[in-house]
Amino acid sequence: MLIKINDQNLILEYTTIGGLPDSIEYTGTIPDDFEAKFKPSFYMLQNDEIIENSNYVEPTDTPPDDGPTNVQQVVMQMSATVTQMQQLIMSQEREIAELKGGTK
The missing domain is CATH 1.20.5 (Single alpha-helices involved in coiled-coils or other helix-helix interfaces)
Incomplete structure (x- = not known):
């Protein structure tokens, strides 16, 4: 699996086929519900293990008011x-x- 992480080790994207620019290869254990629950920043890489981000905050559906x-x-x-x-x-x-x- 290829994963793209940011400087805080939050997983922003992943793929199991093909390529992903600026990604790293992860060969460790993947949580059973990883694909079902995946959202950018919901999971993080810590000590070479994918874990849920305890500081994850669901993004708001309200777009910013640029008017x-x-x-x-x-x-x-x-x-x-x-x-x-x-x-x-x-x-x-x-x-x-x-x-x-x-x-x-």
Whole structure:
């Protein structure tokens, strides 16, 4: 079996066939329920033996909220408003320039 471990000896991946980049070969005893219970970091390699990680914490199903905060939303809205105002001013300045140019 090939296993990929991190610097804390937590088992991140394994395979029993083929290859696994950056892995080590493990030839020791494998727990009976290893394949059924396997999750990244659930097992660890300690003293050349695969054991359950006593510090394992189940990952949350809630994805991180990468959306903008309320303050960021306000700033984005203000920025859009300023851009619209600048475009309006430029448009009015062009109209004024055209009117002045047409009266000469």
